[in-house]
Amino acid sequence: MLTRVLRAAAAVFAAIVPRRREPPQQRGLGPAAEDVIAAVTLPPPSRPVAELSTDELCTAWRRSYFQLLVARDAPARRSTVQRRQDYLDEIERRDRRGFVRWLHSGARAGGDPAPYLSTKR
Numbered sequence: 819m820l821t822r823v824l825r826a827a828a829a830v831f832a833a834i835v836p837r838r839r840e841p842p843q844q845r846g847l848g849p850a851a852e853d854v855i856a857a858v859t860l861p862p863p864s865r866p867v868a869e870l871s872t873d874e875l876c877t878a879w880r881r882s883y884f885q886l887l888v889a890r891d892a893p894a895r896r897s898t899v900q901r902r903q904d905y906l907d908e909i910e911r912r913d914r915r916g917f918v919r920w921l922h923s924g925a926r927a928g929g930d931p932a933p934y935l936s937t938k939r
Contacts, residue, residue: 867904872912876932879905883928909935 870878882902889895909931910917916935923934 867901867908870908872935873932875905875908875912876930876935879909880928880930886927 867875867878879902882898882905886895886898886902889898906917913935917931920929920931920934925931
C-alpha cells in the first residue's frame with residue numbers, strides 16, 4: 819500500500835516539475851557542476867536491483883533523486899521514476915519494518931533510508 823502511494827507520488831512529481839530545456843553549459847553552472855551532472859546522468863546499472871547490497875541500494879536511491887532532477891526529457895524521467903520504484907520495492911521487500919520507520923520519520927525524495935534499515939546484505 820505504501821509503495822503504491824510512493825509510486826503515484828513519484829509519477830506525479832515527474833509529470834509536474836518544470837524542466838529546463840537548455841543544456842547545463844548554457845545555464846552557466848561551470849565545469850564542477852557539469853561533472854556532477856555527468857556523473858548522475860549515467861544510465862542506471864544493468865545489474866538487477868535485487869543483486870545490489872543494501873548500502874549500494876541506498877546509495878542508488880539517493881543518486882537517482884539527482885538523476886530525476888537533471889533528466890532532460892520525458893523518457894529519461896520515466897526511466898528514472900521506474901528505477902526509483904524498483905529501489906523502493908526492494909528496500910521494502912528486504913526490511914519492511916525499517917522501510918516503514920523511514921517513511922514515518924518523514925522520508926524525503928533524496929533522503930537516506932539506510933539508518934532505518936536493519937537488513938545488511
